[in-house]
Amino acid sequence: MSTGPVEASFVGVALGMAVVTAYLVRWAIDARQRSQFEIAVYLLVMMGEMWAAPLVYLSDPSHQGLLVGVGASGTAMMVTVVPLLLSLFRTGRPQGVALAGPDAPPLALGLGAVLGLGAIVLANEFLMGWALSAAAGATVAVGGAVGAFAAVVNSPWFLLTMAAEMLLSAVLLRGRLPRSVMAIFLAQAAIMVFSPVAFASPSWVAVSIYVSSGLMIGLFVFLFEYLYRHRQLSEGLSAYWPELVGVYAVMMTGLFAWMYFGGGALFAVAVALEMLVFYAALGRPARFASTPTAPWPSRPNWAFAVLSLVFVAELGMGAVLSLQLDPADYVGGYPFLALSGAPGTIVLNAVSNGFWYFATSAASSWFLIMMGLEMGALVVFKMRESHNLENRIRLALMLGCYAAFAVFFPSIYFALVFPNAPPPVTVPVLGWSMGIGSYPLAVGVFGTLLVTYVVTGALTVLFGRRVICSVFCTAPVMYQGTTIDAMKSFNRSEPLGRKYLSSRLSALYAGTTAAVMLALVGTSILSYLDTTGAANVYIQGNDPSVFFFVLSFSVVWYVLFVSIPYAGNYNCVTMGWCYTGTIAQAFHKVGFFKLKVRDRQVCWDCTTLDCAKGCPVGLVDMPGHFRQTGEFRSTKCCGVGDCVEDCPYDNLYISDVRHWFRRRLGLPETRARRTAGPVARAGRRPTVLAAPVVPLSAEAIRLPMASGPVAAPAN
Ligand code: SF4
Ligand code: SF4
Incomplete structure (x- = not known):
């Protein structure tokens, strides 16, 4: 994008559009009565219709084209005002019902309403991006409808204006959004600003890839840590996280396709989807403060959706970074097969391409x-x-x-x-x-x-x-x-x-x-x-x-x-x-490693069985062995040490060759326990005297409680 005076004025137009759109979106979402929402929607539609005039003129830059364009815009505006007026008359205030004042709660907009709002904003941005791109001399209508769609959406006029609108809309509605959601929206807007497809300059592509990748990595870290701290999510976040990472999965795959094959359609589709999920979330802020959903650790399908979609986005990001930073190995280096020939061949080649895209990207540095x-x-x-x-x-x-x-x-x-x-x-x-x-x-x-x-x-x-x-x-x-x-x-x-x-x-x-x-x-x-x-x-x-x-x-x-x-x-x-x-x-089987307890009686008295619950490998039979023999040895044990960490009575330690030597030297194998046992002191952390013991049934924690003699570990 050049920076001549004409383009500078286009920037002003785009910014103005972003500001007005953001205010209208806020007005619609904050509407206290239906008429307010409808007027805001009408004004948004009108903004889009305005772009008919320049688009018609750009396709026919003559006096007649100007007249037709202005006529088309005016007619469209007049036609769309009719349903607005009809609705306003039809929903006129019933006798004796007061108009909702500023203190009335905002309308609870449904999914259809907010998706419609998002679609109107998207269409407006598309028309503006089309008009400004064409006016700035870009060739838009290349590659048919799909090519034109990609060219407009991937233009800076669309992407940067959309990012500004996201940012402004979120800021204007910040009073109704939790801080965590604001942080996500701001990160999204920043990632959209740094869209590599926006400018063709190699330095922009490089910088934007590094910055947007860094932002996305930060967002994913935030997501995971948020999930760790909040096992129960609001209805809004529970829906938004998978939607957002799903969009990023498509977007990063689309970015790879753009860099490798030169087609930006998939990236453009991801941008459009992102706008829709963004407005669907922004338009219903109450959902972010709603009753928490069931804890995500009890929702495997949800957890799988988030984990797998984040992974697909990461795979795309790894592929994009490899293409950018190691072009000698990766540009043209994926063993893709042509998708042509008999249907069976096409299917097999597509499977092979998917496999090697996965394997090559996942193995890249x-x-x-x-x-x-x-x-x-x-x-x-x-x-x-x-x-x-x-x-x-x-x-x-x-x-x-x-x-x-x-x-x-x-x-x-x-x-x-x-x-x-x-x-x-x-x-x-x-x-x-x-x-x-x-x-x-x-x-x-x-x-x-x-x-x-x-x-x-x-x-x-x-x-x-x-x-x-x-x-x-x-x-x-x-x-x-x-x-x-x-x-x-x-x-x-x-x-x-x-x-x-x-x-x-x-x-x-x-x-x-x-x-x-x-x-x-x-x-x-x-x-x-x-x-x-x-x-x-x-x-x-x-x-x-x-x-x-x-x-x-x-x-x-x-x-x-x-x-x-x-x-x-x-x-x-x-x-x-x-x-x-x-x-x-x-090797482990013949080695020195085993888990040992300092006092078997403590394990007999223990009701938490936290060692078994903390084991990431699921060695739930360890407490039974501790009670019977004071030690536990399994070739599945990876020595992560979470069991040691989680035992509330400091009763457990890992024994290896160092302890063997200490025994050989006649030294105590390990230090004494630092805390009292479960009988003397109660609770998850024995030093907290006030904490009550909460006995857990075997079914509640789904552990086989070995109270009698246990067999030796099978391995
Ligand atoms: S949590 Fe500690 S005390 Fe309880 S069974 Fe496990 S090692 Fe023994
Ligand atoms: S943690 Fe152990 S079992 Fe798992 S992939 Fe690594 S080496 Fe293999």
């Missing part, structure tokens, strides 16, 4: 960086809440490992140090792909095995599976932030999650693990035979072991991650489908 920032922020919030030093250290190590193994080594270090390293497809990998054994370093099977198994295997024997599943792996950063951690309640409440409760290794678990390990060994052998020339087996052009790795960690892992509301948290561990975790289990 920028996606992992973005996820690290977002989920890492939630981990930092959790660290601030943690009162157990060992847990805080582990969380800090986990963040450091994520930065090192998900970002620094694969994306920066290997490329610098091994510029000529063989591409991953030529490297057979058997075993752990994460952590120290990352495959760009692995120049042969034995090198990989040696580095991986000796170092991480030894650490796992000494300190337990937590070395991998709670520190080295990138997964725990996603699992252990405040909100996702809170989703561990689904392990106990959902039918699928409940199938995998306790330390028992069910037949389903064993079958899954066996199938995954067979696939790992099979694809690794095939990969090796391929490199020696003895075989020639590739999956969609990919080395079998690399394909299996991509399938496992760039697709299946994320699908199951967003399925936490059904399958429960840490389902890679509970369901046994991660081969890395299975190998870690083998």
